Every structure is written in structure tokens, then in C-alpha cells.
Amino acid sequence: MATVDSYILFIIMALPMAGAAVILLIPGRRVAAIRWTAAAVALAVMALTFYAFLAYDHDVGGFQFARTWTWLELPGPWPLGFRGIELSLAADGIAVPMVLLTGVVMFTGVLISWKIADRPKDFFILYFLMLCGVFGVFVSLDLFFLFFFYELAVVPMYLLIGVWGSSTDFKTFLRTKEYGAMKLTLFLVAGSVLIWIALIAVFAEGGLGTFNLLALRDAEFSNTFQVVFFPFLIVGFGVLAGLWPFHTWSPDGHVAAPTAVSMVHAGVLMKLGAFGILRVAVFLLPEGADRWMPILIGLGTVNVLYGAFSALGQRDLKYVIGYSSVSHMGYVLMGIATLNPLGVSGAVLQMFSHGIMTALFFAVVGAIYDRTHTRDIMVLEGMAKRMGIVAALFVVAGLASLGLPGLSGFVAELLVFLGLFQTYPVLGILGIIGAAVTAVYILRLIAKVFFGPLDPRWKDQTDASPIERFSSGILVGFIVLVGLFPFPFIRVIDTGVTELLARVAGS
């Protein structure tokens, strides 16, 4: 089994790529074949991510399923020789839940996109390419490939939003999908420029001629170097994580994107940023982390409150969810910035929990939009009467979002709060207040859109289709599972976090 296990990450990463290639060969008019292929590939990937999650041995910890292929090499000592660039895949306790999250969101996203009528072939090809990139980032130990996959995840997004997206057009407010797509891409590329600068600097300063993270762990980075280059990584990855004030691409991008892409985008892609902060920034530059974390924790607090109040002031359903993502990612940033086991474990669990929860949100909003062709809160009223299941799903996502115990958000946020109170009690209080504001905007939305008398113009709406029920059911299952039985998740996350924080403490 051990040998099979060591290939599993490669298979998980490569299978979407292979799926894209297979779909490329199917003629575009054979829509059913394309859908079923996509679903089969996604199901296989989800099953494998599940297996990887269960097979990860939390007693041993560390990086498991490791396998390395050399890609570019020049024998000899640096700088004459060059250890080279390797495709080095492995996953630790932080990466494994993220891989599982991606698998789940990927599969449910395919199901949600079942009815896509406009060029489904191209859609699924790009969708799979993007997910190949996402998986690659989570499991790469070589910084070069990590960056490569990072870009691979961002670029297809541009086309997915620009072609299959939708525009928001209120009389006073217009955002086209092209605008959303362009802004998102420009922001993320700008972020990656900063990341690339820092990675090259790390490569040069490390003096080992390698991009391999585990090898660079032994490199001695001076305190000055760490303090100077840490902000590059924080801002670079932070852009992707929705860090205030570099967050505006995210609501606009979420809103413009088609449903499945919003799910991946808010559910998984934003987690790449937070993951990058942990995997690259904190891992390589622990002293820089120690120095800059007070700033990050402050910005994270702004994220939480600013996102929550912004959500309160929105009129478009998707913008509310978009800003709620900004707010919830604030908890992730705050948790990471505590640099203590409770806070960071909470942050990682929040990444997982928010990924599932926001995917459910976007799936439900997509279901409403597909039927009513509007997301305007002003005109939607009493939808629960006709769309009982859709309403119930939204309520579950909403309750998870406001941190109701028994659902995933509570456990994650509680751990973040406990971590915060150890170091920054005042910010912890602000965080808890942010959760109360979340309750206000979520419950207002539910009361307005789903409850109350049914607006007669929606009297012919249909409830969720079997496919929508099934895919949303998977997400609800995870929300309840993590909420009631967080142990299997915490057990795995805790090993990864403990090892990471040992580096910070040791520096």
C-alpha cells in the first residue's frame, strides 16, 4: 500500500488534467457524454481525496504520501551546479483537509453545473484545469511548482468568469462580468508578482540552489531578510485570501462568476491565499511572522467587521455572500496571526468549514438565480413557500455562517476566539461582535427573501431538483459532521499546526 499511497497526491492532482484532456476529445455536441465524464472524474477525485484524508496517519504526522520527480537539474555545488527544480508532492495535516475540501467542492460544483447550456465542453475543460492548479498548490513542496500551480489556478478563472459569468445591473449600480473577471485577474497577478519576488529572494538568499521547501527549512535567513520579505508574501498571498484593503476583487469576482466557479472561487481559491501564508510565509520566515503578525491580526479584525457591515448594506444576494466571505476570511487571518495552537487550528478548520459553507451558499443562490433570473433582495420575497428545500439549505448555510453550535462554523470560530483571547483579548471581543453582526445580516436576508408572504410573481417556481438536492446534501452533511464530530478533522489539523508552530517557537 505504501507505494500506492505515495502516488496518490500525484493522481489527485493529475486526474483533473487528464479529465480535461478526455473531455477535449469528446465532440462538443455530445453534451451528455461530457457531463457524465466530468462527473465520473470528479467523483473519482473526491473519493481519492477522501481516501487520502483517512489514510493520513495523524499519530506519525509530518509530510506524508511524499514523492519527488526531478524536473531540471545541473550537478555540482551551488552556484556552479544547481540542485534544480523538482515536482515534489507531499501533504501534512494542514494540506490534507484542504485537499478533501477541494475534492468535495469540485464534485458538487460539477453537479451544480449539470444544466450549463453554453459550451459545456469548454467550461469543464477550464474548470478541471483550474482545479488541477488548486490541488497542485496544496500538495507541492517545491516553491517553483507551487507558484506554477498557483498561476494555473488563476488563469482559467478569467475565462470562466468572462464567458460564463453574469453581470449585475441595478439602475444605480452596474458591474459587468468582464469587469469582474479583469479585476480579479489583475489583482491576483499583482499579488503573484509580490510572491514571485519573495520566492526568488528566498532562493537566492537560501544559497542551496533549490526551491524545495524542506531543504530551505535548513537555510539560515537573517532576521533582517525575514522582516523585509515577509510582507511581500503576506500581501501577495493575502490578496488571494481577501485581505483588507485588497479584497475588492473578491465580491465583484464572486458575483460575476457562474455558480460552480463561485463555489470553487470562494470555497477553495481564497483558501490558497491563507494556505500560502502558512505553508510558505510562516514556514520559511518564522521570525518575520513573529514581527508582522500584529499587523495581520489588526487587518484580519478589519476584515471581519468591515466585511460584515458591508454585507449588511448590499442589495444583491451574491454580494451579501461575497462580503460575508471577506468577513469570514478575516477569522482565518486572525487565527493564523495568533500563532498559537488554538488559533491556528481554528483558522485551518475555519478554512475547511467556510469552504463548504460558502459553496453551499453559492449553490443555493445559483439555484434561485437560475429560476428567477434575479438576485435582487428587494424583489425576492416569501420564496420558502415554493422553494422549501432551497430555503432550508440556505438557512443551514446561514446558521453555520453565524456560528451556530452543532454546525461547522461554531467549532472553528470558537477555537479562533480561544486563541485570540490568549494574546489579544480586545480583538477577540471584536471578533465575537462580528459574529453577532453576521447574525443580523444573515437573518435579515432569510426573513426578507425566504419568509413572509409569497410574492405572486414567483408562484410558479419549482423547488430544488434531485441533482441539486444531492449535491447540496453532501455539503450539508459535511457542515453537520464537522459541527458535531470535529475530532477527526482537529486530530489531523493539530499535527500539522503543532509542527509548524514548533518552527516559530524555535526561531
Place this chain on the structure above:
Amino acid sequence: MSYGVIGIDSAWVIPALCAAAFFFIVAFMRLFPPSTPLAKHTPNLSAATSILAILLGFILFWFVLADLLNNGPGALSINWLTIGDTILTWGVVVDNLSVVMLGLVTFVALLVQVYSLGYMKGDPRFGWYFGAHSLFAGAMLALVLADNLLFLYIAWELVGLGSYLLIGFRYEKRSAAEAAKKAFVTTRIGDVGLLIGIILLFKATGTFELSAIFHAAEAGGISQSTLNASALLILMGAMGKSAQFPFHVWLPDAMEGPTPVSALIHAATMVAAGVYLVARMMPIFELAPTVLLIVAIIGLITFTFASTVALVVTDFKRVLAYSTISHLGLMMLSLGAGAVGAALLHLVAHGVSKALLFLGAGSVMHGTGGKTEIWEMGGLRKAMPITAVTFLIGAGSLAGIPPLGGFFSKDEVLLSVWDHRNPVFLVLTLAAVGLSALYMARVTFVVFFGKPRNSDIHAHESQPVMWVPLALLALLAAGVGFLAFSWTDSYRGFVGFLEPDEGFHFVAWLTVLSALLALVGVGMAWLAYIRGAISPQRISTRFATIHRILVHKYYVDDLYQWAIDRVVLVFGRFIALFDRIVINDTGVNGPGIAVKLSALRLRYAQSGWLYTYGLFMAFGFVALALIWWLVLA
């Protein structure tokens, strides 16, 4: 005497049964599509599951009680999460306090559910109704058993969820949707305080376990400032759930739920949670005497405030709601005097009586076609004799008429205030006691006595499934007060049961005075609403300003509405606009536009005309020459 394996160790089964019933009902409801023949049985099966779960819980309660009386308190704890060096646990405790609540909750919930079989008959969401009831009861039972603040908080929030689902049960009604939201948000604001208070205690002691926290606190392991802060914050949570001023606004609106739900919320679940929490945390409050005084003041304010408002409200259920708020205030006042026993006795007496009153109100609404305006009713005692008699007992109990239950519990509360607090508290409390008798008598007289006021109402008595619970509750409401007495050497009164140091005692003049005040209140109502000797209209025109303030409930609701609309929402819109205009349009689009505009200008430099290039070359040459010359010089 041994009861085998069933006892304190299986107390956790009681909430677990309800939780299992909830999950079963939720899963089962969706199992059969509406068209299949089995689908038509799902509502009844849901109801049966829910009632069976709570009935088993009620039976188990007696075993737990017997075990407790024989073998003393017990606790159970399991590890929940391990993160780094921190271990979070869950645990349950069975002691005298939790067993009282256990009995009250299982009993009232059971009766309410049975009653609902009749009241909710034919409702399109009959099955879901019972599912939500199971969740609500299960959460409340978990709450009273929790030996652990984290577990308690989880159950606490789930109680809030249960109330949200049940208050908003008729979600097609705009007012029900709004009431559900209001209840959740208001209590949630209190919960912000509760969670912070809990985390502060965790930070100070490194544990969520109550026994360990009390131990540390008594040993001086927690600083006074932390004790004060966390007690105050926990009080905030309790004020939210127990509808204490200024968090009371959600409770009167909560009557938007079906009437049996109101009975449950007002009697046993939800509002009892806050009183229970303060009682449970009494060791912490006792170490923070300032906060305990605040508890008493809050209770007193709530008691008088709600009693005055209840005098002018004309909606049947709203009168009862304000009466609940006032009695919750009385319980808080008692807790503020450090008297857990008196508070809990009043909680039980009030719970039984108020459940009776709400179920009676439901019976009235059922019999009159859903009317709630008291001035449309009248003379109902002829058409609905059982409802009228039972209602009279419940109202008498709450008004403090001897020898009904509420009289004795109120007496214990007054006694505790007299023993432990400044006489000013007692004077104000006694005044409000008179008021509470007055408003209770007013609503009873207007609804059940006199002549029918609306000829369209053809009232009829309800079916047995509804009036049997009424009769049972009436018996209890009449008799519960005798729990207060010291019967045997081992049972030295209800107060002694909860506070071993306090024996049963009473002060004769206080007992007589409170009985007299209650009778005066009832007498005034009799003069005003039956004899017509006093005209309420004349009084209200005479004191028009006061009347207006009371009718507007001291403008508290209006103030909150204003604050939400004009402050919170406006702030949200401001941030949203700020994000759009300052951050996005200026900060993000700004540089883009700047590049575009400068490109528009600069491209004219590339004109293709030779003489422009020549001119620029000349300028450049001169500039370079100047620099060269200046640098040299």
C-alpha cells in the same frame, strides 16, 4: 433502595432521546415524496416519535430523581477536543438544581406536545412542528444538565435556534418572520456577552468545567476584576434569554408562534434558561457582590416596568407575555438577593401557571376562531367552563392569591428580598406585586366575565386532548406551593432542598401584607371591570401622558427600531458605499483610469510629424546641456 442501572448515569439519555427524535423526524419527513401512500402517515409518526421521546424522558426523570435522593449528586465528563495542550470536555451534572429543571421541562414539554395534537391538527407542517419541538426540548434539557460552560453555551444557542424555528413556524406571515428574527438577534446580542464571559473564565482557569471553575474561584484563583467582568457578561446572556429589561423586546413579539409554543417558551424552555444560568453560576455571582446587586436592580426594574405595561395592553397573549417578563424580573430579583431556592420555586410555580394560562389562551383562540383582542371577548366562562376555571386558577396563582402556588413562591421571593436587600427593594417589589395582581385580574375579568362583546364569536369548549393538560396543570398550579413547606426532616422545604444552609421560615406580617396587596389588586380590577365603579377610561384620559407612554411600552421598541434602521443599517450602507467609492472606484479603478488618461495625453507625442520630433530633440539637447553645465558649475 436500588434502581439498578437506571439513574443519574443515564441522565444524559433524556436530552439524547429528544435529539434522536429530532434527527429521526427530519430524516423521515423527506423519506417519502408527498405522492406515496406512506407520506400521509409521516406527520402522525413524527408527532408520535416526539411525544414518545419526551414521555420516556419524563419517566426517566423519576428514576434520576430517586437516584439523586438516595445517592446524592453525580456527574459525568468526556473529552471532546484536544488541541495542542488544551483539552476541551463535555459533561453533565445531576444535582438538586438540575433535577428540578429536568422535571419542569420534561413535564411541561410533554403536556404542551400532547395539547398540540389537538391544537395543530390539520396544519400542513404538522410533522415539522413536532420535529422543532423535539429540538427545542432536547436543547433545553441538555442546557440544564450541562456541567460545562462550553456544553452549556452550545445547548444555549440551540435553545435559541429552537425558539427561532418555532416562533417563525408560520413563516408566510411577515410578522412571524420578523418576530423570529427579533428573538434570535436580541438574544444573540446577549450571547456575545455570555461567550466572552465564558472565555474569560476559561482563560483564567484553563477549563470549562463548572465544578473546577467554582473551586478555583473559591480558592482565590481568579482575580476579582475577572470575576466581576465575567459575572456581568454572563448576566448579559441571561438577560437576553430571560427577556430582562432592556433585552425584553423579543418576548411579546414571540407570541407570533403557535400558542402552545408560547406556553413552552414562557414556562419551561428559553426564558427559564437565563434564570437557571444565574442560579447555576451563583458561586461566581456571590464572589462578585456588586454584580449580584446589579442582578437585583435589573430584576426590580424589569418587574415594575413589565407590570405597568401589562396594565394597558389589550392583546390577550401580549398581556400574558408582559406578565411573564414581570415574573422573570421577580425571579432575577430573588437571585439578586442570593436566593436560588426562592427563585427556582417561583420559576416552577410560574412555569406551571403560565403554561396553563397560555394553553388556556390557546383554547380560547381555538374556541373563538383565532381572536386575541381582549375587548372583543367577554363572558366566555359560560361557553368554555373548563377553560375558564383552569384559567382562573392559573391567573389566581400568578396574582398571588392564597393558597394557590404562586402565592407561596412569591412569598419566598419577598422573604429573600427582605432578608438580603435594602428595604427600598421590598417596598418597590410590594407595589409591583399589587400591580401584577391588578393586570392579571383585569385580563381574566374582561375575557371570561361580563357579557359577550362581539356577537360574531360563537365560542365552544375545546376537545379533551386539549383540556386534559389544562386540568393537570391547574391541579399543579394550585398545589405546587406546598412544596415550600418543610414536610419531613430530610425535606426541609423547597428552599432547603436547593440551599442546604437555608431552612424553611416565614415572616407573618410579610405574608399577610402580600396577600392583602394581591386582594386589593384583584378588588380594584373587580370594581373597574365588573362592577364598573371605577372607569379605566377616565383614569387614562386623566393621566394621558402616562397612558401614552405605557401604550408605547416606554418607547423601547421604537428606540431599537430607530437604532437598527438609522444607525446600524445606515452604517452598513455607509461602509458598503465607502467600499464601492473610496476603496474600489478610487483606490482600485483610480490608478487604472490615471494610466488610461495619461496615455490619452501622451500618445499625442507620437504624432508622426518630423518637426515635433525635432522640437523635442532640441528641448532634450538644451535640457541635457543645462544639466551638464549646472553640474559642472
